[in-house]
Amino acid sequence: MNQAAPTFEQFAASRLVSDRNLITADWVDTLSAQLSVDPRRVLPHHDLLDHIPVVLARAADFLLVPDPEKLRAEQVVTDEMRDIARLRRGQGFGVQEIIREFDELARLLDAAALRWLDEYPGVPDPKCVGRVFGRLNRVPLLMGQITVGSVEEERNSLLRQLALAEEEERLRLSRELHDQMGQLVTALLLGLRTLQHGPTSAEQSATIAELEKLADRIAREVQQLALDLRPPALDTLGLPAALENLLHEWSARNGIETDLQSIGITGERFPAEVETTLYRVAQEGLTNVLKHARASHVSLLIERRGGTLSLILEDNGDGFELEEVLVAPDKARRLGLRGMRERVARLGGSLEIESSPGVGTCLFIRAPVPAGELATGAAQ
Numbered sequence: 001m002n003q004a005a006p007t008f009e010q011f012a013a014s015r016l017v018s019d020r021n022l023i024t025a026d027w028v029d030t031l032s033a034q035l036s037v038d039p040r041r042v043l044p045h046h047d048l049l050d051h052i053p054v055v056l057a058r059a060a061d062f063l064l065v066p067d068p069e070k071l072r073a074e075q076v077v078t079d080e081m082r083d084i085a086r087l088r089r090g091q092g093f094g095v096q097e098i099i100r101e102f103d104e105l106a107r108l109l110d111a112a113a114l115r116w117l118d119e120y121p122g123v124p125d126p127k128c129v130g131r132v133f134g135r136l137n138r139v140p141l142l143m144g145q146i147t148v149g150s151v152e153e154e155r156n157s158l159l160r161q162l163a164l165a166e167e168e169e170r171l172r173l174s175r176e177l178h179d180q181m182g183q184l185v186t187a188l189l190l191g192l193r194t195l196q197h198g199p200t201s202a203e204q205s206a207t208i209a210e211l212e213k214l215a216d217r218i219a220r221e222v223q224q225l226a227l228d229l230r231p232p233a234l235d236t237l238g239l240p241a242a243l244e245n246l247l248h249e250w251s252a253r254n255g256i257e258t259d260l261q262s263i264g265i266t267g268e269r270f271p272a273e274v275e276t277t278l279y280r281v282a283q284e285g286l287t288n289v290l291k292h293a294r295a296s297h298v299s300l301l302i303e304r305r306g307g308t309l310s311l312i313l314e315d316n317g318d319g320f321e322l323e324e325v326l327v328a329p330d331k332a333r334r335l336g337l338r339g340m341r342e343r344v345a346r347l348g349g350s351l352e353i354e355s356s357p358g359v360g361t362c363l364f365i366r367a368p369v370p371a372g373e374l375a376t377g378a379a380q
């Protein structure tokens with residue numbers, strides 16, 4: 001062991017301890033402060049990211065590494081390969097994990113400090129320094145992960161709010177149509193009927209009869225539009241009843257046979273967002289059947305099993321090549337299947353599509369629901 005001037009050794013020891021404390025305390029404190037604001041979400045924090053080069057520079061400085069690039073290479077490669085593999089698998093870093101990283105960083109810095117002092121004035125153990133730098137180098141990646149994760153979370157939450165706002169607007173329009181337009185057209189119809197009973201020529205009577213038919217058609221179309229915009233059954237009776245109405249009307253309107261099966265559901269309600277999403281997905285699925293399938297039969301199955309609500313929509317139509325649709329040059333213009341998938345993903349659910357040309361198409365939708373029953377019905 002080399003002997004060094006006590007003053008310098010003391011200085012080095014104190015500097016190491018204080019720098020180590022600074023580095024780890026800085027990060028852990030800032031992170032904990034962020035976490036205590038809202039433990040579920042760490043928002044993008046540019047100051048933190050800007051701070052990283054400063055921390056790295058400080059660490060390089062206090063370890064007095066002659067060639068940090070060379071020394072850290074080995075460890076960095078190992079660590080980063082692991083991180084990248086992990087990112088590829090789509091797993092984020094948990095907050096607890098990040099805290100553990102900082103603890104580990106503190107431990108490594110301690111070890112580096114001890115060895116360095118031990119071997120002073122030689123070069124610090126490359127492996128040890130390499131590990132320290134490896135850890136430090138991971139910090140931006142970890143912080144980036146929190147940032148990326150939060151941006152993604154933020155985007156999802158915005159999309160959910162947007163979907164909610166869209167449903168509210170649909171509800172408002174639907175009520176407006178029903179209450180305002182519906183009443184006006186009914187008044188028009190009644191007025192025409194009164195006219196019909198008054199003294200009119202045969203010609204006038206024929207015109208009035210035509211106008212009555214027209215007013216009647218407008219009344220029915222307004223009602224249908226109001227129903228399509230926001231089916232009242234979805235709010236009052238729940239998903240299976242709303243789907244039953246949807247299928248019934250769709251079948252009558254388009255002359256295609258349908259059947260509905262409901263398994264494991266005994267009148268309970270699911271969260272409003274789940275009910276609305278599954279209803280809209282079924283609506284879009286039926287529109288696709290009409291547009292593309294030339295089917296003669298459609299089956300809809302809704303099943304609750306524990307914490308999962310599944311919807312299966314199957315037609316016996318033309319089917320299609322899924323791979324071809326996914327790579328089609330105009331795929332950007334086709335929003336149906338993509339929209340369905342996004343909506344379901346926002347609930348934490350999934351959409352699978354099975355289709356064979358000439359056989360038909362089947363959509364499998366799964367959404368998580370609370371395992372127990374919701375006593376109060378769907379909340380708006």
Ligand SMILES: Nc1ncnc2c1ncn2[C@@H]1O[C@H](COP(=O)(O)OP(=O)(O)OP(=O)(O)O)[C@@H](O)[C@H]1O
Nearest residue numbers: 288289292293319320325333334335336337338361
């Ligand atoms: N039930 C189905 N039967 C046969 N083909 C289907 C069916 N559903 C979807 N497809 C095929 O998949 C393609 C993509 O469907 P998607 O709903 O994404 O778009 P789109 O219906 O063409 O347009 P958009 O829904 O945006 O109005 C369709 O163009 C069609 O070729």
Ligand SMILES: [Mg+2]
Nearest residue numbers: 287288336337
């Ligand atoms: Mg479509």
